Amino acid sequence: MLIADIISYEFVQRALITGVLIAAACSILGVFLVLRRLSLIGDGLAHVTFGSVAIVLLIGFSPLYVTLAALPLVVVSSMAILHLTRSRRIHGDAAIGIVSSIGIALGVIMASLSGGYNADLLSYLFGNILTATQTELILSLIIFTAVILFVVFFYRNLFTVTFDEELAKSMGVKTNRVNVILMILTAAAVVSAMKIAGIMLVSALLILPAVAALQFSLSFKATIIASVIFSVISVIGGMLFSFTFNLPTGGTIVIFNAVFLVIVLLAKKMLQAKM
Amino acid sequence: MSTTIISTHHLTYSYNSTPAISDISFGLEKGDYLGIVGPNGSGKSTLVKNILGILTPLSGSIYLFAQPQNEFRQWEKIGYLPQKLSALNTHFPGSVSEITAMGVKKRKASEIKNALEMMGIAHLASRLIGELSYGEQQRVMLARALVSQPDLLIFDEPTTALDPETRDIFYSLTEKLNTTNKTTIILVTHDIGIIGQYARRLLYMDKKVLFTGTFEEFCASSEMTGFFGSGSQHIICHQHNDLEKIN
Numbered sequence: 325m326l327i328a329d330i331i332s333y334e335f336v337q338r339a340l341i342t343g344v345l346i347a348a349a350c351s352i353l354g355v356f357l358v359l360r361r362l363s364l365i366g367d368g369l370a371h372v373t374f375g376s377v378a379i380v381l382l383i384g385f386s387p388l389y390v391t392l393a394a395l396p397l398v399v400v401s402s403m404a405i406l407h408l409t410r411s412r413r414i415h416g417d418a419a420i421g422i423v424s425s426i427g428i429a430l431g432v433i434m435a436s437l438s439g440g441y442n443a444d445l446l447s448y449l450f451g452n453i454l455t456a457t458q459t460e461l462i463l464s465l466i467i468f469t470a471v472i473l474f475v476v477f478f479y480r481n482l483f484t485v486t487f488d489e490e491l492a493k494s495m496g497v498k499t500n501r502v503n504v505i506l507m508i509l510t511a512a513a514v515v516s517a518m519k520i521a522g523i524m525l526v527s528a529l530l531i532l533p534a535v536a537a538l539q540f541s542l543s544f545k546a547t548i549i550a551s552v553i554f555s556v557i558s559v560i561g562g563m564l565f566s567f568t569f570n571l572p573t574g575g576t577i578v579i580f581n582a583v584f585l586v587i588v589l590l591a592k593k594m595l596q597a598k599m
Numbered sequence: 600m601s602t603t604i605i606s607t608h609h610l611t612y613s614y615n616s617t618p619a620i621s622d623i624s625f626g627l628e629k630g631d632y633l634g635i636v637g638p639n640g641s642g643k644s645t646l647v648k649n650i651l652g653i654l655t656p657l658s659g660s661i662y663l664f665a666q667p668q669n670e671f672r673q674w675e676k677i678g679y680l681p682q683k684l685s686a687l688n689t690h691f692p693g694s695v696s697e698i699t700a701m702g703v704k705k706r707k708a709s710e711i712k713n714a715l716e717m718m719g720i721a722h723l724a725s726r727l728i729g730e731l732s733y734g735e736q737q738r739v740m741l742a743r744a745l746v747s748q749p750d751l752l753i754f755d756e757p758t759t760a761l762d763p764e765t766r767d768i769f770y771s772l773t774e775k776l777n778t779t780n781k782t783t784i785i786l787v788t789h790d791i792g793i794i795g796q797y798a799r800r801l802l803y804m805d806k807k808v809l810f811t812g813t814f815e816e817f818c819a820s821s822e823m824t825g826f827f828g829s830g831s832q833h834i835i836c837h838q839h840n841d842l843e844k845i846n
Contacts, residue, residue: 359688484701487693491681494651495701496674538690541727547692 330567335454342456343520343559343577345468347529349513351555352471354534355548356506359486361416365405365507366527368420369514372401372427374523376515377448378434390448391460395515401427402511406503451522451574453563460519467512474505475548482506483544520559521574529555532581536588554584602629603665604751604783605650610659612642612649619645621807623659629750630781632773634798636791641805643787644682647755651679664750675704678744680737682755682787689729695739696724702746714746717772719765733760741769752776755787770797791827795835 330336350366357363376394385393401423408419435445447455475482484492485502492499510530517526537550562577603626610623620642627633635643648654650661652668661668664676699714700706715721718738728736737760744752752773758766774797776782786798794801801817803810803826810823817823818836827835 359691361688480701480704483693483697487691487698487701488681490648490653491679491701493653494648494674494677494679494681496652496672538692541730542692543694543727544692544697 327564327568330564335456336563336567338458338461339453339456339573340560340563342461342464342516343453343563344556345461345464346513346516346520347533347555347559347577348552349464349468349471349509350517350529351533351537351551352475352548353506353510353513354530354532355537355551356482356486357510357530358534358538362420363531364417364420364527365402365510366514366530368405368424368427369398369402369511370518370523370526371424371431373398373515373518373526374449375427375430375434377518377523378431378438378445381444382434382438389459390444391463391515391519395512398511398515399508402507403504406507448518449523450572451518451520451525453520453573456519460516464516467509467516471509471513474509478502478505521578525574525578528578528581532578532585533558536581536585539585539588539592555581558584603627603662604629604631605785606662607646607650608660610646610649610661611657612645612654613657614645618806620649620804623804623808625802625808625811627783627785629783630777632777632784632797632799633786633802634794634800635785635787635802635804636789636794637804637809639789643804644755646804647679647753647785647787651677651753675702675747676750678702678747678749678752680740680744680752680754680757682759691727691729693728694725695720695728695731695742698728698739699742699746702743710746710748711742714742717745718742719768734762734765737761738765748780749782751783751785753785753787756789757786758788758790758793773797791831791835795837801835 331340354363354366357365373394376397377390379397380390380393383393405416405419405423408414408422409416414422438445481492481497481502484495484497485499489499492502513530514526517529520526521529533551533555536554537547540547540550542550558580559577562580563573565571565580566573566576606626608624611621612619623642623646635646637643645654649656650663650668663671664673695715696711699711702714703710712721712724715724718741720735720738720742723731723735723739728739731739737757741757744754754773758769761769770793773784773786777784784798786794788794795814798814800813801810802808803817803823809826810817810820812820814836818832824832
């Protein structure tokens with residue numbers, strides 16, 4: 325089947341637009357998270373999303389609105405991670421681990437109460453972008469717009485907080501406000517991204533493009549742009565490749581991202597060897 | 600008429616239940632050059648972090664430019680150089696000019712260029728901060744602190760990573776800013792020789808204020824002789840007297 329034929333289907337167009345918007349949002353947020361050594365937050369929130377989806381399905385929400393319904397609980401969990409990290413008694417990675425394991429445990433119990441792992445829950449575990457609904461497309465557009473506005477209007481504050489939070493405080497930056505918005509947007513992006521990559525792989529969309537972009541030693545703005553480019557190419561390439569060769573879309577997108585990273589790392593190593 | 604830049608009243612802060620500073624009260628007028636000195640763990644950096652809003656005091660009050668600290672919004676009036684960046688990521692993709700521009704709300708190329716030239720690092724403007732040596736990074740942070748031409752400069756152990764030549768340039772610059780522009784300066788250091796050479800007032804603390812006043816008062820204080828020992832007190836007073844003669 326030709327690529328033009330594949331793209332002519334409405335559900336494929338919807339999947340492509342949703343995928344590009346969410347992957348771009350994730351790759352922007354990923355730069356800030358990776359630099360602040362919060363990379364695993366995506367993994368933690370994805371596990372919480374599993375619990376949230378299981379609850380939402382148990383309650384009996386229509387699959388059309390599962391993403392929307394799971395969002396509040398994931399946002400609350402992201403606030404819990406932030407609160408635990410601030411308590412100074414718990415390190416960031418431990419805070420993520422605590423919230424993550426509670427999320428998984430809740431998911432397992434809820435799945436059991438609803439009679440085991442049904443097809444709906446499994447589709448969220450491994451993702452299926454082709455089933456993206458109109459609601460999910462609109463939600464991904466809202467999240468993408470919110471991320472862009474956040475970065476544009478809070479750029480100096482975000483840059484400073486990412487560089488050094490104490491220094492940012494000394495400059496009058498409301499670091500709590502910046503952190504809370506960053507966490508809420510990350511939670512929203514993770515919930516939406518589960519449709520692309522699945523709960524198991526969602527953190528890859530946050531981490532891989534950002535890490536690849538950071539290898540280029542570009543300026544801050546250029547790093548963000550490079551991260552978006554990597555991620556968008558991976559989503560489009562991964563989706564088309566998976567359609568053509570009948571492979572799982574989420575896994576293929578993540579592999580495309582990983583291949584990008586490996587190529588960048590090898591190229592960097594070769595360049596360094598020549599110098 | 601003198602203008603009060605900072606005043607603290609009965610400031611207290613604890614890390615968990617361990618007291619770090621207790622009942623700290625002092626004031627600073629425009630044009631003052633205050634040296635804060637004390638042994639390791641005496642709460643010098645904690646005091647500075649409370650003044651800057653990095654830490655929230657358990658009790659007491661802080662006024663910056665005659666405004667309660669929690670209502671103060673003109674942070675560009677203050678330039679701060681921390682003892683060390685809490686966790687500088689060597690992969691941080693910020694260029695020297697981007698880092699320097701953090702110090703101003705609206706980026707002006709001329710201001711950034713001036714600050715970089717002042718610190719002798721204009722040629723590094725497009726380099727990434729993680730690629731620089733620790734001494735160069737410290738100079739970038741100094742440029743960032745100076746870029747907004749602040750009325751108050753707070754330096755916490757500013758020269759630990761600098762070579763002697765750059766250290767001299769740095770202290771000459773602070774002295775010039777203090778005498779010419781009437782920039783108020785707080786210098787936290789354990790280097791008592793430097794304190795005697797540049798600062799005009801002294802605050803000696805060990806979790807609480809043990810001495811605050813001019814150098815003349817410090818040199819005449821038999822109580823301080825007890826704390827410092829006559830040798831150290833003599834060095835500080837001797838270097839300060841040399842400075843007074845030069846001025």
